[in-house]
């Protein structure tokens with residue numbers, strides 16, 4: 108494993124373990140994954156208060172190892188903080204869940220703009236952080252971010268941060284904090300943790316055929332190209348990957364072991380440009396499936412609707428049944444036949460989701476379009492009839 112140094116000289120593995128996607132219903136499997144990760148030299152593990160059940164799981168699995176042999180990162184949710192007391196209350200719950208008396212890397216979770224930080228400052232978060240740093244209960248303080256470049260730069264300048272965490276991958280070079288923000292943070296001596304290096308899987312398994320063919324011809328995996336693009340950047344301290352199989356873990360470890368800053372060859376840069384245009388040609392909706400827009404008060408499964416729509420646009424009719432398989436996916440993933448459907452046409456345009464989307468998607472109009480494409484009358488009339496017969500309810 109290659110290691111990079113943080114602001115205080117700690118050696119962090121270039122590949123970090125994003126624990127949110129651990130298969131939590133299979134504790135033994137999770138244990139084996141954590142064991143393999145540590146064995147392969149990964150020493151950075153990321154969780155959050157908001158990942159249901161995840162802090163307890165990660166804390167108990169890592170608790171089998173010497174506390175000094177790994178770095179633990181967790182996050183405080185600003186949306187649940189209304190007074191200074193809430194910072195302490197949530198932090199104590201986290202320590203208990205994690206089974207530790209300190210957190211190595213503590214983040215304000217998903218700051219989306221500068222005003223969100225200002226709100227926390229008015230509650231006294233700066234003093235609270237300083238107290239925690241002084242007592243050693245927090246070793247490094249940072250924030251995770253999904254807003255635009257300008258506010259990211261303002262946030263970087265607003266406190267004595269030890270690190271920050273951003274979404275960064277070759278499709279988002281100019282989105283969110285973007286290259287400008289990444290370089291700005293570096294110029295201020297603030298190292299960055301990267302999340303979504305493969306854009307929620309859309310830069311691996313969900314690549315368009317044209318891109319997959321190019322990768323196969325050039326004998327490089329999609330994960331290798333995506334992770335190497337990020338690890339190539341000297342501004343990056345660690346790339347998080349949400350690995351939930353041993354195969355993913357060993358592939359990503361092998362990639363990170365040979366990807367020092369400046370690793371990307373000219374041939375790979377050209378390949379990335381080719382793949383970027385293939386993706387742009389194929390995607391109708393740039394949803395990463397992050398789920399920040401959820402829950403919708405009216406029950407719309409926004410990411411599921413968009414994923415099915417993208418697959419629909421990229422799919423072909425089944426040779427026998429003459430129907431695009433994404434229609435079936437839409438039917439299942441939005442429970443359109445059930446008692447609590449979650450399909451696009453249920454959107455009442457309240458606008459709550461759009462404020463939370465890190466990609467800045469115009470969710471309401473995209474859902475309207477998606478409903479037109481995925482819920483044509485010929486498809487919905489039999490479904491509505493079926494639902495009425497089976498549940499006696501109209502929706």
Ligand code: SF4
Pocket residue numbers: 402403404405406407409453454455456457458459460461470471474
């Ligand atoms: S705008 Fe539509 S999809 Fe978004 S939260 Fe409101 S009802 Fe749900």
Ligand code: SF4
Pocket residue numbers: 393394395396397398399400401409410413463464465466467468470
């Ligand atoms: S619509 Fe936006 S917030 Fe919702 S899953 Fe997609 S990218 Fe994430």
